[in-house]
């Protein structure tokens with residue numbers, strides 16, 4: 001049983017959790033409505049219940065809002081426009097076909113939701129630029145990790161981030177995880193006075209999503225269970 005909710009049936013708990021998990025979306029247009037510091041701290045505390053290998057808890061989180069967020073965003077936008085950051089290297093080249101197909105499908109859905117022609121490079125760049133102003137969210141988070149750790153520990157910060165996005169969604173707060181920040185580590189580290197051992201892994205925009213924005217109405221499909229999982233040893 002889930003201990004904190006003993007008065008609820010197991011079925012109710014499962015329904016609540018499924019509802020919150022499945023209603024999370026990457027939101028890319030936010031209302032300016034601010035988030036209270038206490039609420040952000042509550043979400044962070046809940047996120048930190050994430051498991052981590054040997055409980056080393058490798059996540060480091062920088063939360064920016066108000067003028068601090070705006071200054072960081074302004075500098076990031078300027079750096080993006082100037083093209084000074086190293087090119088993004090989030091995926092290997094060549095990307096195996098199965099992933100290339102999904103990435104292409106993602107791009108088609110994303111830009112179609114905005115009415116952007118996929119050949120319109122300027123419009124696409126303009127949209128990408130919005131990553132760096134946290135898509136207008138009142139709160140931005142930069143998640144960093146000690147660069148000496150191995151890929152294994154990056155799993156931990158992903159689990160932390162998923163907890164965070166679910167804890168936020170349970171409170172009606174939306175998020176967008178963003179690896180776009182990673183190439184701008186030097187600029188971000190200088191703004192946030194990160195120790196030299198840390199590296200920016202990704203960022204998260206957080207706030208109340210604008211439900212009227214077309215970009216927020218896109219739904220990204222998922223593979224079916226029978227297409228990505230193989231189950232062994234169960235009775236037929």
Ligand SMILES: Cc1cc2nc3c(=O)[nH]c(=O)nc-3n(C[C@H](O)[C@H](O)[C@H](O)COP(=O)(O)O)c2cc1C
Nearest residue numbers: 024025026028106131176177178179180181202220
């Ligand atoms: C590690 C990670 C990095 C991502 N980076 C970006 C990003 O830089 N910009 C962006 O708009 N979305 C980014 N996304 C959001 C994905 O595009 C999104 O999760 C995916 O298309 C599935 O859609 P959904 O989150 O709405 O279900 C990222 C997601 C993850 C998990």
